[in-house]
Amino acid sequence: MIQYATENAWLIPVLPTSAFVLIGLLFFRSKTLSAAISITAIGAALLQSLLILFAVLIKPEVQEFTVTWFKISGFHVEMGFLIDPIAAMMLVVVTLVALMVQVYSLGYMHGDPGFSSYYAYHSLFAASMLGLVLANNFVQLYIFWELVGLCSYLLIGFWFQKPTAVDAAKKAFITNRIGDFGLLLGILLIQIIFGTLNFQKLQGIIGSEYIAATSLTLLVLLVFAGPVGKSAQFPLHVWLPDAMEGPTPVSALIHAATMVAAGVYLVARAFFLFAASPQALLIVAYLGGFTALFAASIAIVQNDIKRILAFSTLSQLGYMMMALGIGSVTAGMFHLMTHAFFKALLFLGAGSVIHALHEEQDIWKMGKLSKSMPITTATFLIGSLALSGIFPLAGFWSKDEILNATISNGYTGLFILGVFVAFLTSFYMFRLIFVAFYGPSQQHHHTPHESPLVMTIPLIILAALSVAAGWVGIPWLSVNFATYVHYGAVHHGVNTWVMLLSTIVALAGIWTAHMIYRKNVVAPAELVQRYSTIHRILTNKYYIDEIYNWAAARILDASARVLYWVDIKIVDGIVNGLGAGARWSGFFLRLIETGQTQHYAMAMIVGVVLIALMFSLLDAGLSLNSWLGGGSLTWFYR
Amino acid sequence: MILHVSLNHYLILAAILFCIGLYGAVAKQNAISILMGIELMLNAVNINLIAFNRFMQPAILVGHVFSIFVIALAAAEVAIGLALVLSVYRDRRTVNIEDFNWLKW
Numbered sequence: 001m002i003q004y005a006t007e008n009a010w011l012i013p014v015l016p017t018s019a020f021v022l023i024g025l026l027f028f029r030s031k032t033l034s035a036a037i038s039i040t041a042i043g044a045a046l047l048q049s050l051l052i053l054f055a056v057l058i059k060p061e062v063q064e065f066t067v068t069w070f071k072i073s074g075f076h077v078e079m080g081f082l083i084d085p086i087a088a089m090m091l092v093v094v095t096l097v098a099l100m101v102q103v104y105s106l107g108y109m110h111g112d113p114g115f116s117s118y119y120a121y122h123s124l125f126a127a128s129m130l131g132l133v134l135a136n137n138f139v140q141l142y143i144f145w146e147l148v149g150l151c152s153y154l155l156i157g158f159w160f161q162k163p164t165a166v167d168a169a170k171k172a173f174i175t176n177r178i179g180d181f182g183l184l185l186g187i188l189l190i191q192i193i194f195g196t197l198n199f200q201k202l203q204g205i206i207g208s209e210y211i212a213a214t215s216l217t218l219l220v221l222l223v224f225a226g227p228v229g230k231s232a233q234f235p236l237h238v239w240l241p242d243a244m245e246g247p248t249p250v251s252a253l254i255h256a257a258t259m260v261a262a263g264v265y266l267v268a269r270a271f272f273l274f275a276a277s278p279q280a281l282l283i284v285a286y287l288g289g290f291t292a293l294f295a296a297s298i299a300i301v302q303n304d305i306k307r308i309l310a311f312s313t314l315s316q317l318g319y320m321m322m323a324l325g326i327g328s329v330t331a332g333m334f335h336l337m338t339h340a341f342f343k344a345l346l347f348l349g350a351g352s353v354i355h356a357l358h359e360e361q362d363i364w365k366m367g368k369l370s371k372s373m374p375i376t377t378a379t380f381l382i383g384s385l386a387l388s389g390i391f392p393l394a395g396f397w398s399k400d401e402i403l404n405a406t407i408s409n410g411y412t413g414l415f416i417l418g419v420f421v422a423f424l425t426s427f428y429m430f431r432l433i434f435v436a437f438y439g440p441s442q443q444h445h446h447t448p449h450e451s452p453l454v455m456t457i458p459l460i461i462l463a464a465l466s467v468a469a470g471w472v473g474i475p476w477l478s479v480n481f482a483t484y485v486h487y488g489a490v491h492h493g494v495n496t497w498v499m500l501l502s503t504i505v506a507l508a509g510i511w512t513a514h515m516i517y518r519k520n521v522v523a524p525a526e527l528v529q530r531y532s533t534i535h536r537i538l539t540n541k542y543y544i545d546e547i548y549n550w551a552a553a554r555i556l557d558a559s560a561r562v563l564y565w566v567d568i569k570i571v572d573g574i575v576n577g578l579g580a581g582a583r584w585s586g587f588f589l590r591l592i593e594t595g596q597t598q599h600y601a602m603a604m605i606v607g608v609v610l611i612a613l614m615f616s617l618l619d620a621g622l623s624l625n626s627w628l629g630g631g632s633l634t635w636f637y638r
Numbered sequence: 639m640i641l642h643v644s645l646n647h648y649l650i651l652a653a654i655l656f657c658i659g660l661y662g663a664v665a666k667q668n669a670i671s672i673l674m675g676i677e678l679m680l681n682a683v684n685i686n687l688i689a690f691n692r693f694m695q696p697a698i699l700v701g702h703v704f705s706i707f708v709i710a711l712a713a714a715e716v717a718i719g720l721a722l723v724l725s726v727y728r729d730r731r732t733v734n735i736e737d738f739n740w741l742k743w
Contacts (some may be wrong), residue, residue, distance in 0.1 A: 595739030598672075599665050 005051035006063060009081045009134055012048055012091060013144075014042055015041040016098075016127035023120040034116035035106055038123045042099045045130065049091035056088040060484050064136055064200055066242035074195065076182045082136035082199060085484035086268055090133040090261070096465075097344045098126040100458040104348050105249045107455035108355055112247075112422050118158060122253070127150035129258040133265065138187045138197040141269075145183070145262060146225065149176045152259045156246040168245035175239040179229020186222030190273075193219065203272040213277065220273055220280035223266075231263025231317045234291045235383065238545055240314055244306040248351030251306060255313045256344035264320045264336050267331050270294055271487050275327065283484055285325025289414045291318030294542070296424035300431065302540040304361045310431050312387065313343055315421060322414060328405035330486040334473045335402055338394035341469050342386040345462035349380035356448035364433055368441035372448045375456045377437050379463040382432055386466040388426035388506045391499075394470030399405045400502055401473060401482075419505050426509030434517040648689035656682035669723045671717060671731045680712045 019041035027033045066080025081087075102122055109118055128147035135141035150173075157169025191197055193215070194205050230533065232240040240260070244251060254260060267274060267284065274281050295314030302308045316339050323332035354361055356373060370377045386393035389400070399422060406415040450456065473481035475494045515521045528535050540546070592599075655678055662675025693700025706737040727733050 006742050596736060597738075598735060605660065605664065 002051050002055045005048050006055045006083060007065065009048070009052060009083055012045045012052075012095070013127045013131040013134065014077075015045045015048075016123040016130065019123040020120050020127060023116055023123065027239055028116040028120070028254040031115045034119045035102070038119040039099065039102050039106075041123060042095060043128055043156050045126070046092070046095035046099050049095045052083060052183075053088045053092050056083065056085050056484070060085055062200070066136055066198075069139075075191065076196065077139050078137050078198060079140055080136040081134035083134070087266075088134050089333065089337060089485065090265055091130060093340045094126065094133060094257045094261070097340055098122070098129075098253060099201050100344060100462055101249045101253045101257075101348070104351070104455050104458040105247075106454045108249050108351055109247060114158065118155075118247070121151055121154045121158070122250075122286060125155060125253065125258050128258075128367050129262065132262055136199055138190060138199075138270075140562060141266065142184065142187055145230070145266075146180065148230070148259060148262055149173060149180065152176075152243070153431050155250040155254070158242045158246050158250065159345075162245065162444070165245040168239075168242040172239040172243050175236050176229045178234050179225045179227070182222045182225025182228075182588060186219055186225070189215075189219045189222060199269065199272075206272050206276050208262070213279075215239055217277045217280045220277045221283065223270060224280065225283060227266050227321070228287070229263070231260045231321065232267075232291075232314055233263075233287055233318065233508055234294060236312050237291065237295065238548065241307055241310045244304070244310055248306065248347060251310070252344045252347035252351065255310070255347055256340040258315065260317055261336055261340065264317065264324065264332060267324045268333050268336075271324070271329050274324070277488065281325050281327065283325070285322050285411065288318045288321025288323070288427055289417050291315070292322060293417055293422045293424075294318070296421045296428065297542050298538055299428040300424060301535055302428075303363055305353065305363050305366075305432065305436060306347070306361055308345070308363070308428055310345050310348060312346075312425065312428065313339075315425065316343070316387075319399070319418070319421065322418070323402040323405055326406055326409045326414065327487070328402070328409070330482040330485050331398070331401040331405045333485050334481050335398035338386070338398040338466075338469050338473075341462055342383045342393075342395060342466040345383040345459060346387065346625030348455070348459055348462065349376050349383060352376045352451040352459065353448075354382075355451060355455075363438075366436040367439035369448065370435045375450055375452045375459065379456075379459040380437065381433060382463040383466055384429040386470075388429055388504055388509065389422055389502055390426075391503055392467075392470070394466050394468070396499075396503070397470035397473045397475075400499050401475070404475075404498050407495065407498060419501060419629070420490060422502055423505045423509045426506040427513050430510045430513035433518055434513055438518065448481070642643070645689055645693040648685060648693075652682040652685040652689070655679075655685065667734050667736060669726075669735050669738070670720075672735060673719045677712060677716065677718075680708055684708055 010592070016038070022037050023034045027037060062082065062084040064080060064082045066078045069077045069079045105118065105122070109115055125148070125328075126150055128144045132141055132144035132148060135144060153169050153173040156172050157165050159165045160169075172480075174206060186196065190202070194202055196202060196205070225523065229236045238256075243254060246254075274284065292315045295311045295318060299308050299311035299315065302311060316335070318334050320332045320339070323335060330352070352364065353369060353373065353376060356369075356376075359368065360366065382393070385396040389395045403415060403418050403422075406418055475482075478520045516524060516527070537543070648723045659675045659678025659680075659682060662678060663672050664675075666672050666675060687701040687708070689701075692701065695701075723733055726738065730737065
């Protein structure tokens, strides 16, 4: 059974794909049937993923199955799948979160006219991500990578009658394209330099084959451009906050399992490449660290519940990248897994709130939800505690793993940054909770009701996972997460004072939020007034969007001007010049058409004489004698 | 000393004749004079043809045949040319070639 599941791992992406095809072609008229097919497919994929995870846990070895897709000289493209602990872990996380989100969507999307196509897109989204996870070579990975991008476009713009949703979808797609272009170039460069795109073969080659450090760094940075776009790292992060325009369960899926996880997963999957270039790895680490701080600082002033969570995701992704950058695949992937559960939970919880309040997203207009929505509040609280890194919830263990890795690898600066971000994280999450769930009631037109069971059960399951998922990585265990997921030597480190420090910092964040938003020691409005400049910059997300708009407008404008000039002066100039030249030469040439036959005859004579002269000079040199004498005729005889 | 007449002498004669004819055809204004110049050129060609035939290929009379053709052609040409000149003269009362430019653009 387990053997069968592992050897037929291709079924995992094929199941949701067939669900997509079935819904799209046959059952799109029946909403119930569409949802049933989609949920059955993803459920079956989850079961198989669990079997594979079980197989990997028993025998942690890399298994690869591959078939040749096509082969031309020097270029060999395969399709196949690669199962190792990272892939097995990702399969379970993706299918589990996708299943939870799909069940939840039964309630959330109830009555939506696009219900069937919503499930079709969902299935395709899950299928693409699963195909990406299983890929054993870069070509296959890139294909599914682009499919993930396409599905995110379809789902972010799902409510396409909203112009903001359309804009957000386009923004997500185009921003991702920029990163994907770098990834494509990187993949081509890998093919050119190493002659293979298979992960296993590459891993073997990298160590043994000499390659100049600069070109390797360039290659790695090009490949890294893909994750920067997909996982929304600093220069290309702009799409993720706007992706809020899609239905909230879609945000949960994008933020937890399918979209942004792809970038982190690629870095972990191709970590042998990154490890070969310490400079590139350093860039990954500092870019991740910067994104973590940058996004967390924006999150503390946002008022839209989904935006706060979106910037929190950015920040946590930065954390994961930072962990990978300092060389700890264990910490990065561990945080990816725990984050998937509690971020899915938080988004679904936010969806539950938004649903109950009829599309109200401003936390200041919520308030007193703890009374009317007890299950949502409890699960949201668990998610927030997990995200803040409170003992013994999932986020505590993974965040501790990252902080521990930074300090033990000697990156003191990044450690301090990480601790500060942990403080900001618990602060903004509990700001949200105190304002939205425990704040004064905002005279709702109606009392919000708790969501139906179909929505709360996924919340409860995810809440349980948010508590328990971290326990697999408890550092005191002799066999834990790090035993399976690691690069290089297994690292077992327990650092009690790091744990204490991170807990204290998280509690300090909660306490600060409590003091400001609950006890009103300092009124929030007063704080805003006192630090109005900083507040304005943060509210406007450091004006990055404005800068991009301005730069895009400038670049477009300038390049348009240059091209306009080229078109008018050079292209049109050539065409018009040819016309004018023909006209003017005609005008001058007609003057020699005198109508006098004798002129023409004269011209002919001159021509004949010149030709004769030329030949005789060529033939007999410059001798006048030969011109007059027989010599001039030698050309004639010949 | 008897002057030996070689091919070159004939060719020089023909060249002189041709140049005189060319000059007449190009420089004269009177249409009749131009026709006369053309006749001179044709005859210069005839001398060339006969001379080459005599010195290069005496056995074959191909040069003679060509010159007879040229004479016949010249006769026809002069007939048409004179007829044209006559008809233009009747219309315009002039044989000055510089006035014959009505076909110009």
